[in-house]
Amino acid sequence: MLPLTQVKVMTGVGATLVVLCSIFIGVFPLIFNTIVDKMLVIREDSDTFEAFVTPPIPIYMQFWLFNVTNPEEIRFNGAKPVLEQVGPYTYEEVRVKYAFDWSKEGTVSYLQNKSYIFSPELSGERRESDLITSINVLMVSLAAQASTLHPVLLLLLELAFLRFSEKLFIRKPVGDLLFKGYPQPLLAEVTKIFGDPMGNNGRFGIFYPVNNTDDKVYEVKTGSDGMGDFMNIQSWNGSSTLHYWKGEGAQYCNMINGTDGSQYPPRLTRDSVLRIYTSELCRSLYLTYEKDLYHHGIPVYRYVPPREVLEDPEVNHDNLCYCVPDRDHCLGAGMLSLQPCLGLPLVLSTPHFYQGDEKELAKLVGLNPTKSEHETTIDVEPRTGVAMYAAKKMQLNIPLKRYGNLPSFKNVPEVIFPILWVNESANVDADMSQEVRNAVFVPFVVVDAICGSLIAVGALLLVLSGFRFLHIKRSAEQDKL
Template identity: 25%
Template sequence: MWRIPQNLRNMLTCFRFCKHSIMTICTTKCKLISLSVVIVILLAIGICAVSLCKTVYHHILLKELTISNHSTGYELWKETPIPMYLNVYMFNWTNADEVLKNWTTKPIFQECGPYVFSEHHIRVNLTWNETENTVTYYQKRIWQFQSDLSTGTLQDNITNLNVIAATAAYLVRKKIAPIQEIASFFIDLKEKHLVQTRTVSQWTFEGYEDKLLQLLVKLNISNFNIPESKFGWFYGRNNSEVYDGNFTMYTGVDNIDLLGIINKWNSVSWTGDYTSYCGVVNGTSGELWPPVKKYDKVAIFSPDLCSTIWLSHQTNYSEEIVGMTGKKYIGTDFLFDNGTKYPEQKCFVNDKSFPSGVRDVSACKFGAPAFVSFPHFYLADNYYTDPIVEVRASVQLNLLIEPMRNIHMFKNVKETFVPMLWFSQTTELTETLGRKTKMLLTVPSILTYSGCGLIGIACLLIFVTVYYAYNKVWISHEEERLLSEDT
């Protein structure tokens, strides 16, 4: 049997050892280089994720929340996907006959309801103002009665003040005696009674025909500019695109803190119904908000009040909604103050100053003696509750009646703020939208934690690389493997 000479075997062994050594050195360098590249990449991504977290999040907010033709926020804003409800409570004057005979008797009101209507909002006729980063739009609101959620029906009878008669008398309260007497003649001719009974449907959206109102519309009296011959608190609003007027709103494209802020109503930035800052158009519509984390107060512009209402952050309150902790903003005594406690609120007093707790919105309600307050006259002066008992009643609408010696129907009345109705709007955040919102809110945390995690992994790899390189572990293991193969 042929055998390889010993010297040749030694040469082959040496060659094999050298070959494996060269390959081992190359492999080690490749591993070190590869690990170094990985470490650099992990460090770069991690540092960028941590340092650019706010920038990236701001970019995501601009893309998702701002109002533009390509944003997610635009689709949600154009047609509100969140279920909304209007809860209406009517006040039934149960002892009206007794009070009309003797005004020393305190009026008693029974609260009826809620009468619940689903509410849907659609923005229409949009005009983009690119130079100002605003959008002008009309708002179409659709209501449908929800019998299953309501206490009572639309056919319930409600007795309360004759709104048209009270409005007509209020409009001539400062006129000379002959004009008041003429007004008194027509009021007695057409109205007959200071109180009237109507169904809930008539009081709200359906409306009812009124002979005095029809006469006033025909006479086209400038101070009495109701455009309809029927009256209802919400008459003419359902499905109307123009009733609320047009709004101009910041899109937030150039400044996310302005997102949803309305700066014009009916193309002007001042309502004309109040002086000073009280008449300035400001605040959101109540559905679209800029990030409110840093705000102690938020403003909502209400076309129903022709003014802005301010809500304050309730610091000792938090509530979890769909897995998210929400902030609660409430109305305080500042909201309907008349300058008694907060001098800047005095500009809401248009005509006669009353104790704090109501806002005169007569200029916004076709001259009707309308005043708004919190339900139950909450936070209002006792002046409003002393003449009334058993009012168990979110904004309340009240009508003022006061004695007028030249108007027969109001000759013997006592000055009283009569509660007519109060209503609240509620929304329900859907689980689907809640999950999307929660995901958006967690983006900063995800970026920060991910970045820190990548930096941590990179640091660990640096430690491992240095340790193994220092001890030449890879080469030693390779040599041991080669020797075992030769053996």
């Protein structure tokens, strides 16, 4: 081959390698994103549909109950409650979606059954048979709802408490307090008169009888018409909005925003806001970026609820619509009344009143709020929007005070009384994380390695062709001399 021809070939090959590989490195993320989008779309014949129906990642519900150590002093002397946290009692949460309806373009509707199975292995020495002294939620609920009635009706309620031996504090097995329920003669008598729409069958428990039931119909975006709102809830229980909140700015509080928290649209950034709706919360909330982390070697973004989400309504006026029944009855920071959606005077809060109302915290002994233990967090792989770790934490309370002229409550302190707190968590293990890493990061590593090597070869060919050209040019000039 002639020398100049060698130079031209080396230059052409080198330039081609550098240009094409540089272009491919630039467009590969677009190609990858297109592939990811197609894989994520929810449809019956997709590779990810099975994971959509039943999450492949174990979900656990950990319960910590507050054992009341001075019930008599509280009841008769108005003493400050002294609480002992007991737990965790761990249950495996099994989710199964069914009854799919694909009639609307770009969305799918479904029901989701949730079952809770106690895990002795993950609960250590704790068992559902452990006895806990807890506040009598049914008794306090009845007193709260009857407190504005005529004194004669209040007297009848007090007589009912005496007849059925209702006490302000009860000692029951953990399993009965949570999902199994326990026989409640007063409730049985009430249902005889007014019916039993909830199907309690004369039993009462904090989460009875919700085990192995669904929480109404969800309609979500499948991603078939774009991934910007992938998995966002379009309606719940047949409506695109809630109807619980009636206060100032109720339109904001009744919005159904975001996903159920298990999956988000892909290509998240540090400026992204994660929006979540779950029926148990009776509202939507949002999380913002906190920091970068690694989950089994995979880069993730951690998102947490900013303080203003549950801020005191008088500080963050967006929360005024959560005041029940009006602005004069607002709860403090970190608290939400569940009365409008559950029909019971329960109060949802952050565990141990973390970032909550310090006045309420000071009324109790035994609480110790910390960020690491009590903050809700979600760690998301940003390219796919997959939650690699999630811990949704909340506490259930009930207001205790002197309801009307009921003798059973005449000496009690006024306090938001903690019942239990729960951590609903999911954690992608090391093996599955490796699969995610292979699917999400290895392609980029391979492309970078191959294209980087080819670019280096191309650059080397260009350098060599340059030296070769100079050598040929000098030789030609010497021949002329």
